Amino acid sequence: MTVQPEPVPDQRIPLSADRVHRAAIELADAEGIAALTMRSVAGALGVEAMSLYYHVANKEALLDGVVDTLLHEIEAELGGFQVVKGETDWRTALRNTILVARTVMLRHPWAPTIIDTRTTMTFTLIRYFDSLLGIMIEGGFTNDLGHHAMHVLGSRGLGFNKELFEPDDPQAADDETDAMLADLAPQLPYLVAMLADVAHDPTEDKLGWCDDQSEFEFALDLILDGLETRRISTTSAQH
Amino acid sequence: MTVQPEPVPDQRIPLSADRVHRAAIELADAEGIAALTMRSVAGALGVEAMSLYYHVANKEALLDGVVDTLLHEIEAELGGFQVVKGETDWRTALRNTILVARTVMLRHPWAPTIIDTRTTMTFTLIRYFDSLLGIMIEGGFTNDLGHHAMHVLGSRGLGFNKELFEPDDPQAADDETDAMLADLAPQLPYLVAMLADVAHDPTEDKLGWCDDQSEFEFALDLILDGLETRRISTTSAQH
DNA sequence: ACCTGAACACCGTTCAAGT
DNA sequence: ACCTGAACACCGTTCAAGT
Numbered sequence: 001m002t003v004q005p006e007p008v009p010d011q012r013i014p015l016s017a018d019r020v021h022r023a024a025i026e027l028a029d030a031e032g033i034a035a036l037t038m039r040s041v042a043g044a045l046g047v048e049a050m051s052l053y054y055h056v057a058n059k060e061a062l063l064d065g066v067v068d069t070l071l072h073e074i075e076a077e078l079g080g081f082q083v084v085k086g087e088t089d090w091r092t093a094l095r096n097t098i099l100v101a102r103t104v105m106l107r108h109p110w111a112p113t114i115i116d117t118r119t120t121m122t123f124t125l126i127r128y129f130d131s132l133l134g135i136m137i138e139g140g141f142t143n144d145l146g147h148h149a150m151h152v153l154g155s156r157g158l159g160f161n162k163e164l165f166e167p168d169d170p171q172a173a174d175d176e177t178d179a180m181l182a183d184l185a186p187q188l189p190y191l192v193a194m195l196a197d198v199a200h201d202p203t204e205d206k207l208g209w210c211d212d213q214s215e216f217e218f219a220l221d222l223i224l225d226g227l228e229t230r231r232i233s234t235t236s237a238q239h
Numbered sequence: 240m241t242v243q244p245e246p247v248p249d250q251r252i253p254l255s256a257d258r259v260h261r262a263a264i265e266l267a268d269a270e271g272i273a274a275l276t277m278r279s280v281a282g283a284l285g286v287e288a289m290s291l292y293y294h295v296a297n298k299e300a301l302l303d304g305v306v307d308t309l310l311h312e313i314e315a316e317l318g319g320f321q322v323v324k325g326e327t328d329w330r331t332a333l334r335n336t337i338l339v340a341r342t343v344m345l346r347h348p349w350a351p352t353i354i355d356t357r358t359t360m361t362f363t364l365i366r367y368f369d370s371l372l373g374i375m376i377e378g379g380f381t382n383d384l385g386h387h388a389m390h391v392l393g394s395r396g397l398g399f400n401k402e403l404f405e406p407d408d409p410q411a412a413d414d415e416t417d418a419m420l421a422d423l424a425p426q427l428p429y430l431v432a433m434l435a436d437v438a439h440d441p442t443e444d445k446l447g448w449c450d451d452q453s454e455f456e457f458a459l460d461l462i463l464d465g466l467e468t469r470r471i472s473t474t475s476a477q478h
Numbered sequence: 479a480c481c482t483g484a485a486c487a488c489c490g491t492t493c494a495a496g497t
Numbered sequence: 498a499c500c501t502g503a504a505c506a507c508c509g510t511t512c513a514a515g516t
Contacts (some may be wrong), residue, residue: 017410051481121404134429152458165360190373197382225431226461290500
């Protein structure tokens, strides 16, 4: 083995679509998704904004590439998108796959925001969903039930639940909500009573205001229960 | 009764926040959400863009007002956000309320897109969710289960299911997907088989690629089933 | 082949000024 | 009280030009 020279400074490494995607991910991790502009990504790479266009068609394509890169991260974490032929315990397999995807999302909490605006699926993403479907089909789903299942799962299939009305600053929103609810309690009797009863734990890892691990798993398990019930009834109806 | 004079032309009616919101809704209905800019809304009202700022704080506030106006439309359709005290058939009541909300969303198919970007809840919206929760509490939910239920429902509580990877042009996307799948069938065995088996009906009213009425109701009913199961078990566990 | 400088079109928004 | 003209900062993107 020979001693490697010092890594060359970033400026010397030629640009590539892959480097652009990775720089965008680092930038979003560090400064948030709002800070991700063509100019800022270029700046992080020590290059002019217009240079990016040689490697990516436009900003939408850049974001597609970012999502694709995240899917590769999930794939690596899973050791590949695996569908075991003949495996009938679809529920455990599906649940584990989704919860692993979620660990990647938790590392990139801005990811749900950009995934929500995607309009085209990348190949890696389609392969991921094919593996989710495969797990269900091997577990005895009809194609029709599998199709329904994909739509019922929605973003939960990727490990997150995009909340409606996600506040910018959860703490400020909590305070504001408390003040508002105190005044309006008579008009919002059920919500006021509920919020007095259930406490948000601000310390747990979460992808949104209430998208913490226990909330996510509650919803996921409810959906898996419903799918299992329907799997059994469609299977028995065929006999 | 006296004969009313001809309605005065739009230019004469003084602007108001309400007129701004309604103009924005008409514009989005007619030309799509992408066409909704401060300049275009102003133009539709025969006024300069800067005049809007006298009535709404900024574009975010304008969109909040648009959502609030849509909620009023739902409220009118329902004859008020109703919670009947002592009504134990929570399931029928909740299902009906949500499906009525959906009819309003179907009239404004761009609404899910802007609701997804909202960060603050308007009062009308909070009252709506209070009524959904109220229906469940009257039906025997604990506050904890009601809280879970709100999150499991997510956007479906408002009558829509925001799809991941919604194509701009569903027809083009279908064709493109078909072509892609033909080539890649060996790598996507389950999806290819499923798509050959389940057909999309392009004629049905839908809010998204696959968010048609039957798909929406399948998911809603699965969730309601799951909630009922958990309501029964939390109730019996208290005895 | 790869990168850049200058410029364009289009945003939301500000501010001082009009009536 | 209500509306406007001019201007600013910041986008994504184009195009012809550099090396």
